[in-house]
Amino acid sequence: MANDSPKTEKEERTWIEEIEVSSERLKEKVESLAAEASVRRIRIKEPDGDIAVDIPLTIGAVAGGAIVLAAPILALIGAVAAFFAKVKVEIVREEVAEKENEEA
Numbered sequence: 001m002a003n004d005s006p007k008t009e010k011e012e013r014t015w016i017e018e019i020e021v022s023s024e025r026l027k028e029k030v031e032s033l034a035a036e037a038s039v040r041r042i043r044i045k046e047p048d049g050d051i052a053v054d055i056p057l058t059i060g061a062v063a064g065g066a067i068v069l070a071a072p073i074l075a076l077i078g079a080v081a082a083f084f085a086k087v088k089v090e091i092v093r094e095e096v097a098e099k100e101n102e103e104a
Contacts, residue, residue, distance in 0.1 A: 012094055014040070014093065015093055017093065020087070021089050023080075026044070034055075038095060040057055041057060041092035042057070042091055043089070043090040044088075046080075
């Protein structure tokens, strides 16, 4: 029996964006980014460009519909914010699009 339904294939597209955040808003911004479904990694960079914190978002846990970051990571973010007035936040996003393939 032939299956005439088209097959779908997932196509992933990854891109990086960089924003500058003041130290007062750093924790709030990281928590809001962590809650976004398309964000896969957050890197906090020092003013000289070195990466201070690299957060893969597989370490967060879903609690009540929101992402909860581990306490040590939040403490580290607080320490980075204490040393610098402004930091750059690099956001790695991933988009998954479904592509239909028709077999003849």
